Amino acid sequence: MNSLQCELPLAITSHKDRDTFTHVIYDYYKESGRDLPWRQTRNPYHIFVSEFMLQQTQVERVLKKYGHFILMFPDFETLHRASLLRVLSFWSGLGYNRRCIYMKRCAQIIYTLHGGALPDSVDTLSRLPGIGRATASALVTFSYDRPTVFIETNIRRVFLHFFFGQGERVPDAELLTCVEKTLDRSSPRIWYYALMDYGTMLKKFRENPNIRSKSYKKQPPFEGSNRQVRGKVLKVLVAEPHLSENEIALRTKTQSHRVGKVLSELEKEGFI
DNA sequence: TTCCGGCCCT
DNA sequence: AGGGCCGGAA
Numbered sequence: 001m002n003s004l005q006c007e008l009p010l011a012i013t014s015h016k017d018r019d020t021f022t023h024v025i026y027d028y029y030k031e032s033g034r035d036l037p038w039r040q041t042r043n044p045y046h047i048f049v050s051e052f053m054l055q056q057t058q059v060e061r062v063l064k065k066y067g068h069f070i071l072m073f074p075d076f077e078t079l080h081r082a083s084l085l086r087v088l089s090f091w092s093g094l095g096y097n098r099r100c101i102y103m104k105r106c107a108q109i110i111y112t113l114h115g116g117a118l119p120d121s122v123d124t125l126s127r128l129p130g131i132g133r134a135t136a137s138a139l140v141t142f143s144y145d146r147p148t149v150f151i152e153t154n155i156r157r158v159f160l161h162f163f164f165g166q167g168e169r170v171p172d173a174e175l176l177t178c179v180e181k182t183l184d185r186s187s188p189r190i191w192y193y194a195l196m197d198y199g200t201m202l203k204k205f206r207e208n209p210n211i212r213s214k215s216y217k218k219q220p221p222f223e224g225s226n227r228q229v230r231g232k233v234l235k236v237l238v239a240e241p242h243l244s245e246n247e248i249a250l251r252t253k254t255q256s257h258r259v260g261k262v263l264s265e266l267e268k269e270g271f272i
Numbered sequence: 273t274t275c276c277g278g279c280c281c282t
Numbered sequence: 283a284g285g286g287c288c289g290g291a292a
Contacts, residue, residue, distance in 0.1 A: 056277040061290070095288025102279085132279050153277060208275090217284085219275070227287050234288095 009165035012178050021162055021182060028201065029194035034059075037066060039193060044118035044143040045075050051135050051142070052103050056096045059200075065094055076116050080107040084271070088238045097234055101270050102130025120144050138192070147188040149180045153210060154199025155192070160209035161202055169214040226262065229254055233262045234271065241272075 006024065010017035036059065038050030049070055053062040069090050073079040079087065084104060091100045106128045110118060118139065119125050125136035137150030151159070151172060159175045160167070184191035202209065210216050222228055232252040236243065245263060249256035266272055 054277095055279075056288075058276075058289095058291085093289070095290085096277085096279090098280085098287070099278095130279065134278060203276095210276090215278095219277095220286090221273080222275095222288080223273080225286090225288095228289090231288055 008162060010162050012163050012181055018182055022184065024162075025158070025191075025194045025198050028198050029190070032201065033194060033197050034200075037063070038142075042143070044139070046070050047143045048076075048106070048118055048139060049073075049103075051138050052099050052130065053094060055099060055130075055135060057094050061094060065090070076107045076111045076118075079104060080111045085238060085241055088234070088271075092235060092238055095231070097231075097271070098269065099130055102128075105129045106131065118143060120146070122148055141188045141192055145187075145189045147183055147185040149176055149183060151175050151179055152196070154196040154203075155179065156213055156215075157199040157202050157209050158195050160212055164209075164212065166212075168212050170212055171214045175213075226258075229258050230262050230266070233259055234266065237266075237272065 006020050010021055012018065038047055041047065050062065050066055053066060053069075072090050073082060073087065082104075084100065087100050087104060088097060091097060109128060110116060119128075120140060120143070122133075122136045122140050125131050125139055126133060128136075131139070134150045134152050137148040138152070140146050141148050141150075156172070156175055159178045160170060163178050164170050164174075229252070232254065233248055236248055236251050243251070245260055246256055248254075248263070249259045252259065263272070
């Protein structure tokens with residue numbers, strides 16, 4: 001069964017429609033589910049690393065970094081004890097470098113307060129730095145195969161596509177209700193893998209349904225932005241930590257007052 | 273040039 | 283509630 005064989009939108013209130021939905025998703029997964037390295041492990045630390053990397057970075061790019069990273073930093077203790085600069089050097093290329101700081105702070109807390117074992121409660125995980133509802137839930141479900149309710153971008157796309165037809169500015173709360181009502185509680189890990197794979201497929205051959213989400217926002221241009229300068233400055237700094245402001249400006253071809261601004265921001269955030 | 277993505281801070 | 287963060291693919 002595929003999505004072209006059922007009338008859309010499906011009604012979340014209809015048992016028959018929910019059943020159809022389940023079959024469409026699982027049939028696609030059986031045929032075309034992705035075999036990703038962080039799906040082959042039950043090691044909560046490995047899953048923790050993958051979830052942080054996948055927060056704002058596409059699978060293809062994470063694939064190039066994940067294996068090497070967990071080899072270099074094999075557990076929470078190693079990550080906690082490593083210098084931030086060294087962790088950043090293996091992170092470099094993934095973007096959103098603040099995630100490195102959050103990861104290290106998580107590692108410290110998990111090592112010192114939780115005996116090096118990833119907590120198994122969504123509430124506890126949500127209180128850790130850099131971990132919000134989606135990541136906390138994903139960690140519990142993928143590490144411990146326990147049913148939780150969450151959405152990320154692929155899941156959001158799937159539910160908008162099947163249950164919200166032409167709906168505009170759909171709030172996440174409504175999508176979460178659908179996720180909860182269709183969750184396969186007997187096999188949550190596989191169910192969420194299947195949802196995400198279907199969502200990835202959906203975006204390949206039709207307009208992205210996520211623009212109909214209330215949380216969708218158009219981004220400001222990257223070229224010339226402060227984010228771009230930050231990225232360049234940090235990259236240079238990771239390679240040569242002791243460069244002066246003027247040297248950094250020269251190497252990044254950026255006005256030194258912009259470099260100075262970025263440096264003080266990075267310092268405030270704990271990068272240097 | 274446009275697009276994507278979850279968390280934190282304001 | 284809204285803005286900022288990254289780098290690479292399309």
